[in-house]
Amino acid sequence: MSKWRQVIPNIITVIAMVAGFYSMVMSANGNYLAAAQLIMLSMLLDGIDGNLARLIKGTTDFGAELDTYVDMSSFGLAPALLAYQVVLKDFGLLGTAVATAMVVSGVLRLTRFRIHDPYRGQKGYTGLPITVNACWISMFVFVTESGLLDREWFSLSQGHLATVVWTSSMLFMVLQVSRVRYPKPTKELIGFIPCVLFVILLFLKIQWAVSSAVTICLACFIYAFVTPLVPRHPVVIEDEEEEPVVVPHP
Numbered sequence: 327m328s329k330w331r332q333v334i335p336n337i338i339t340v341i342a343m344v345a346g347f348y349s350m351v352m353s354a355n356g357n358y359l360a361a362a363q364l365i366m367l368s369m370l371l372d373g374i375d376g377n378l379a380r381l382i383k384g385t386t387d388f389g390a391e392l393d394t395y396v397d398m399s400s401f402g403l404a405p406a407l408l409a410y411q412v413v414l415k416d417f418g419l420l421g422t423a424v425a426t427a428m429v430v431s432g433v434l435r436l437t438r439f440r441i442h443d444p445y446r447g448q449k450g451y452t453g454l455p456i457t458v459n460a461c462w463i464s465m466f467v468f469v470t471e472s473g474l475l476d477r478e479w480f481s482l483s484q485g486h487l488a489t490v491v492w493t494s495s496m497l498f499m500v501l502q503v504s505r506v507r508y509p510k511p512t513k514e515l516i517g518f519i520p521c522v523l524f525v526i527l528l529f530l531k532i533q534w535a536v537s538s539a540v541t542i543c544l545a546c547f548i549y550a551f552v553t554p555l556v557p558r559h560p561v562v563i564e565d566e567e568e569e570p571v572v573v574p575h576p
Contacts, residue, residue: 332384335384335389336392338371340392342367342368342369342371342375342400343396345365345368345400346364346401346403347399348364349364349365349404349408350403350404350407353411353412356411358467361464362471363528363529365401365404365460366461367525368396368401369400369401369460370522372397372457377518397432398432400460401456401457402432402433402460403432404460405428405459405460405464406425406432409428409467409495412471434502434503435453435503436456438503451507451508451510452505452506452507452508453502454550458498458546459495461542461543461546463495465540465542465543466482466539466543468536469536469543472535475536497550498550501550506554508549511549524538524542
Protein backbone atom coordinates (compact mmCIF):
# COMPACT_ATOMS: atom_id res chain seq x y z
CA MET A 327 0.00 0.00 0.00
CA SER A 328 2.83 2.41 0.89
CA LYS A 329 4.31 1.78 -2.55
CA TRP A 330 1.11 2.90 -4.27
CA ARG A 331 1.09 6.04 -2.15
CA GLN A 332 4.32 6.96 -3.85
CA VAL A 333 3.47 5.72 -7.35
CA ILE A 334 0.08 7.39 -7.85
CA PRO A 335 1.30 11.01 -7.46
CA ASN A 336 4.22 10.24 -9.80
CA ILE A 337 1.82 8.91 -12.45
CA ILE A 338 -0.09 12.19 -12.28
CA THR A 339 3.20 14.08 -12.59
CA VAL A 340 4.10 12.13 -15.73
CA ILE A 341 0.68 12.88 -17.23
CA ALA A 342 1.33 16.56 -16.50
CA MET A 343 4.60 16.30 -18.40
CA VAL A 344 2.85 14.63 -21.34
CA ALA A 345 0.30 17.48 -21.39
CA GLY A 346 3.18 19.96 -21.54
CA PHE A 347 4.80 18.05 -24.39
CA TYR A 348 1.58 17.95 -26.38
CA SER A 349 1.18 21.68 -25.79
CA MET A 350 4.47 22.13 -27.66
CA VAL A 351 3.22 19.81 -30.42
CA MET A 352 0.04 21.88 -30.72
CA SER A 353 2.07 25.10 -30.88
CA ALA A 354 4.24 23.66 -33.64
CA ASN A 355 1.09 22.67 -35.56
CA GLY A 356 -0.53 26.09 -35.17
CA ASN A 357 -3.28 24.97 -32.79
CA TYR A 358 -2.61 27.70 -30.25
CA LEU A 359 -5.93 27.43 -28.41
CA ALA A 360 -5.28 23.78 -27.55
CA ALA A 361 -1.65 24.56 -26.69
CA ALA A 362 -2.76 27.13 -24.13
CA GLN A 363 -5.34 24.76 -22.65
CA LEU A 364 -2.76 21.99 -22.30
CA ILE A 365 -0.37 24.26 -20.41
CA MET A 366 -3.12 24.97 -17.92
CA LEU A 367 -4.09 21.29 -17.74
CA SER A 368 -0.48 20.47 -16.94
CA MET A 369 -0.54 23.14 -14.26
CA LEU A 370 -3.68 21.67 -12.74
CA LEU A 371 -2.19 18.17 -12.67
CA ASP A 372 1.06 19.56 -11.26
CA GLY A 373 -0.91 21.02 -8.37
CA ILE A 374 -2.91 17.86 -7.83
CA ASP A 375 0.11 15.55 -7.64
CA GLY A 376 1.83 17.53 -4.89
CA ASN A 377 -1.32 18.00 -2.82
CA LEU A 378 -2.22 14.33 -3.22
CA ALA A 379 1.27 13.18 -2.28
CA ARG A 380 1.16 15.21 0.93
CA LEU A 381 -2.40 14.09 1.68
CA ILE A 382 -1.66 10.37 1.41
CA LYS A 383 1.89 10.74 2.77
CA GLY A 384 3.45 9.65 -0.50
CA THR A 385 6.10 12.36 -0.94
CA THR A 386 9.46 11.11 -2.21
CA ASP A 387 12.77 12.57 -3.38
CA PHE A 388 12.10 11.04 -6.80
CA GLY A 389 8.73 12.78 -7.05
CA ALA A 390 10.23 16.12 -6.04
CA GLU A 391 12.90 15.81 -8.74
CA LEU A 392 10.40 14.69 -11.37
CA ASP A 393 8.18 17.65 -10.58
CA THR A 394 11.01 20.09 -11.32
CA TYR A 395 11.46 18.68 -14.82
CA VAL A 396 7.72 18.98 -15.45
CA ASP A 397 7.92 22.62 -14.41
CA MET A 398 10.69 23.26 -16.92
CA SER A 399 8.98 21.54 -19.84
CA SER A 400 5.39 22.64 -19.22
CA PHE A 401 5.91 26.12 -17.75
CA GLY A 402 9.24 27.10 -19.23
CA LEU A 403 9.61 25.60 -22.69
CA ALA A 404 5.94 25.23 -23.66
CA PRO A 405 4.92 28.89 -23.00
CA ALA A 406 8.10 30.16 -24.68
CA LEU A 407 7.37 28.12 -27.80
CA LEU A 408 3.72 29.21 -27.76
CA ALA A 409 4.69 32.89 -27.46
CA TYR A 410 7.26 32.50 -30.22
CA GLN A 411 4.86 30.80 -32.62
CA VAL A 412 1.99 33.22 -32.01
CA VAL A 413 3.82 36.57 -31.97
CA LEU A 414 7.56 36.64 -31.31
CA LYS A 415 8.70 34.94 -34.51
CA ASP A 416 7.44 37.99 -36.44
CA PHE A 417 9.91 40.25 -34.61
CA GLY A 418 13.10 38.61 -35.80
CA LEU A 419 16.08 38.63 -33.45
CA LEU A 420 14.23 40.61 -30.77
CA GLY A 421 11.42 38.07 -30.66
CA THR A 422 13.89 35.21 -30.49
CA ALA A 423 15.71 36.96 -27.63
CA VAL A 424 12.49 37.38 -25.63
CA ALA A 425 11.54 33.72 -26.09
CA THR A 426 15.07 32.69 -25.10
CA ALA A 427 14.90 34.92 -22.02
CA MET A 428 11.73 33.07 -20.94
CA VAL A 429 13.56 29.77 -21.05
CA VAL A 430 16.74 31.04 -19.38
CA SER A 431 14.84 32.83 -16.61
CA GLY A 432 12.82 29.68 -15.99
CA VAL A 433 15.94 27.50 -15.82
CA LEU A 434 17.64 29.84 -13.37
CA ARG A 435 14.49 30.10 -11.24
CA LEU A 436 14.02 26.34 -11.03
CA THR A 437 17.70 25.63 -10.40
CA ARG A 438 17.75 27.97 -7.42
CA PHE A 439 14.45 26.52 -6.21
CA ARG A 440 15.87 23.00 -6.39
CA ILE A 441 19.08 23.86 -4.55
CA HIS A 442 18.01 26.40 -1.95
CA ASP A 443 14.43 25.45 -1.03
CA PRO A 444 14.30 22.11 0.80
CA TYR A 445 10.61 22.73 1.58
CA ARG A 446 9.75 22.81 -2.15
CA GLY A 447 7.67 25.97 -1.89
CA GLN A 448 5.54 24.88 1.07
CA LYS A 449 6.88 27.83 3.08
CA GLY A 450 6.61 30.28 0.22
CA TYR A 451 8.91 31.18 -2.65
CA THR A 452 11.99 33.29 -3.18
CA GLY A 453 11.34 34.79 -6.59
CA LEU A 454 8.14 34.67 -8.62
CA PRO A 455 7.04 31.08 -9.42
CA ILE A 456 7.57 30.12 -13.06
CA THR A 457 3.90 29.19 -13.36
CA VAL A 458 2.78 32.84 -13.22
CA ASN A 459 4.37 33.83 -16.52
CA ALA A 460 3.19 30.56 -18.06
CA CYS A 461 -0.41 31.39 -17.04
CA TRP A 462 -0.07 34.98 -18.22
CA ILE A 463 1.18 34.08 -21.70
CA SER A 464 -1.04 31.07 -22.31
CA MET A 465 -4.24 32.77 -21.14
CA PHE A 466 -3.73 35.90 -23.23
CA VAL A 467 -3.08 33.66 -26.23
CA PHE A 468 -6.21 31.68 -25.35
CA VAL A 469 -8.35 34.83 -25.33
CA THR A 470 -6.97 36.12 -28.63
CA GLU A 471 -7.44 32.73 -30.28
CA SER A 472 -10.99 32.27 -28.94
CA GLY A 473 -12.50 34.47 -31.67
CA LEU A 474 -14.85 36.18 -29.21
CA LEU A 475 -13.06 39.52 -29.06
CA ASP A 476 -12.06 42.04 -31.69
CA ARG A 477 -8.58 40.86 -32.69
CA GLU A 478 -7.71 44.26 -34.10
CA TRP A 479 -8.03 45.73 -30.62
CA PHE A 480 -7.17 42.63 -28.58
CA SER A 481 -3.84 42.01 -30.29
CA LEU A 482 -0.62 40.61 -28.89
CA SER A 483 1.49 41.99 -31.72
CA GLN A 484 0.67 45.71 -31.57
CA GLY A 485 -1.18 48.31 -29.56
CA HIS A 486 -1.48 49.19 -25.90
CA LEU A 487 -2.58 45.73 -24.80
CA ALA A 488 0.43 44.10 -26.44
CA THR A 489 2.69 46.58 -24.65
CA VAL A 490 1.13 45.71 -21.29
CA VAL A 491 1.29 41.95 -21.90
CA TRP A 492 4.91 41.75 -23.03
CA THR A 493 6.22 44.37 -20.61
CA SER A 494 4.55 42.51 -17.74
CA SER A 495 5.94 39.21 -19.00
CA MET A 496 9.49 40.61 -19.04
CA LEU A 497 9.01 41.97 -15.52
CA PHE A 498 7.82 38.51 -14.48
CA MET A 499 11.07 37.07 -15.82
CA VAL A 500 13.06 39.51 -13.72
CA LEU A 501 10.97 38.74 -10.63
CA GLN A 502 11.55 35.01 -11.17
CA VAL A 503 15.26 35.45 -10.48
CA SER A 504 14.81 38.14 -7.81
CA ARG A 505 14.91 37.75 -4.02
CA VAL A 506 11.31 38.93 -3.64
CA ARG A 507 9.32 36.64 -1.34
CA TYR A 508 5.95 35.20 -2.40
CA PRO A 509 3.47 33.05 -0.45
CA LYS A 510 2.10 29.78 -1.79
CA PRO A 511 -1.64 30.49 -2.25
CA THR A 512 -2.56 26.92 -3.21
CA LYS A 513 -1.06 25.16 -0.20
CA GLU A 514 -4.49 24.95 1.47
CA LEU A 515 -7.64 23.63 -0.24
CA ILE A 516 -9.34 27.01 0.13
CA GLY A 517 -6.78 28.37 -2.31
CA PHE A 518 -6.37 25.32 -4.53
CA ILE A 519 -10.04 24.51 -5.26
CA PRO A 520 -10.82 27.84 -7.03
CA CYS A 521 -7.75 27.27 -9.23
CA VAL A 522 -9.10 23.86 -10.20
CA LEU A 523 -12.50 25.33 -11.08
CA PHE A 524 -11.03 28.10 -13.23
CA VAL A 525 -8.94 25.61 -15.21
CA ILE A 526 -11.92 23.30 -15.72
CA LEU A 527 -13.90 26.25 -17.13
CA LEU A 528 -11.29 26.61 -19.88
CA PHE A 529 -12.56 23.34 -21.39
CA LEU A 530 -16.26 24.20 -21.24
CA LYS A 531 -18.42 26.78 -23.02
CA ILE A 532 -16.16 29.29 -24.78
CA GLN A 533 -17.79 32.33 -23.11
CA TRP A 534 -17.09 30.82 -19.69
CA ALA A 535 -13.61 29.83 -20.79
CA VAL A 536 -12.69 33.37 -21.89
CA SER A 537 -14.04 34.84 -18.66
CA SER A 538 -11.98 32.33 -16.71
CA ALA A 539 -8.86 33.14 -18.76
CA VAL A 540 -9.24 36.88 -18.13
CA THR A 541 -9.73 36.22 -14.41
CA ILE A 542 -6.59 34.09 -14.32
CA CYS A 543 -4.60 36.87 -16.02
CA LEU A 544 -5.86 39.40 -13.47
CA ALA A 545 -4.94 37.04 -10.62
CA CYS A 546 -1.42 36.62 -12.05
CA PHE A 547 -0.95 40.39 -12.23
CA ILE A 548 -2.12 40.91 -8.65
CA TYR A 549 -0.04 38.02 -7.32
CA ALA A 550 3.14 39.21 -9.05
CA PHE A 551 2.94 42.94 -8.33
CA VAL A 552 0.66 43.40 -5.33
CA THR A 553 1.23 40.37 -3.09
CA PRO A 554 4.85 41.25 -2.20
CA LEU A 555 3.63 44.61 -0.87
CA VAL A 556 1.23 42.99 1.62
CA PRO A 557 2.82 42.70 5.10
CA ARG A 558 3.16 39.10 6.28
CA HIS A 559 4.59 37.40 9.33
CA PRO A 560 8.15 36.27 8.65
CA VAL A 561 8.60 32.56 8.01
CA VAL A 562 10.83 30.95 10.62
CA ILE A 563 11.84 27.64 9.08
CA GLU A 564 13.51 26.29 12.19
CA ASP A 565 10.30 26.47 14.22
CA GLU A 566 8.11 24.67 11.71
CA GLU A 567 7.03 21.11 12.30
CA GLU A 568 6.83 20.18 8.65
CA GLU A 569 9.87 18.23 7.48
CA PRO A 570 11.71 19.43 4.40
CA VAL A 571 12.02 17.37 1.26
CA VAL A 572 15.64 16.32 1.00
CA VAL A 573 16.74 16.58 -2.62
CA PRO A 574 19.87 14.60 -3.44
CA HIS A 575 22.47 16.25 -5.62
CA PRO A 576 23.64 14.31 -8.66
